[in-house]
Amino acid sequence: MALQSERSLDPTDWKILRELQQDARLSYNELGRRVGLSSPAAAERVRKLEDAGIIMSYGAQIDVAKVGLPLLVFIQLRCAPDRCLFKTSNAGKFPEILEMHKLSGSHCALLKVALSSMEHLEAFNERLSVHGEQITNVATSTLFRQQVIDWEEPGINLRPSIQPGWNER
Structure with missing residues (x-):
């Protein structure tokens, strides 16, 4: 069963989402460079993702x-x-x-x-x-804290943020 969103995302949207999930503090210039867009085009794409409610917030993760x-x-x-x-x-x-x-x-x-x-x-x-x-x-330990949502391709591809000491299998 394919996953559906309210707004259809193209490959560039998915690249932007991957990059921002890994580092939400990227400048539009750096984000654009990483996804193959100009800084203004990257800013516009991010604004549209925010307006659609896909990007809900930004914030620091506290230990x-x-x-x-x-x-x-x-x-x-x-x-x-x-x-x-x-x-x-x-x-x-x-x-x-x-x-x-x-x-x-x-x-x-x-x-x-x-x-x-x-x-x-x-x-x-x-x-x-x-x-x-x-x-x-x-909780006696935490194996991973967050997963990067990456469903661009058919099926589910979640990339956990691995914590030290946890071996992938």
């Missing part, structure tokens, strides 16, 4: 451990009907949450949370428990 949050946990949450986290709370009450995904199945949410210590985890779980049952898993 949470180096800013004092070395404990990474994933929490599956099954909210009580009248205490749904999505409906009765806001992000400001849980600044430790890096990502929150709505799920199908037996749990309604999956949370990715960065914490400073086991004591912080205990306090966080206590605050979260008012919303319902939870299953907490502590």
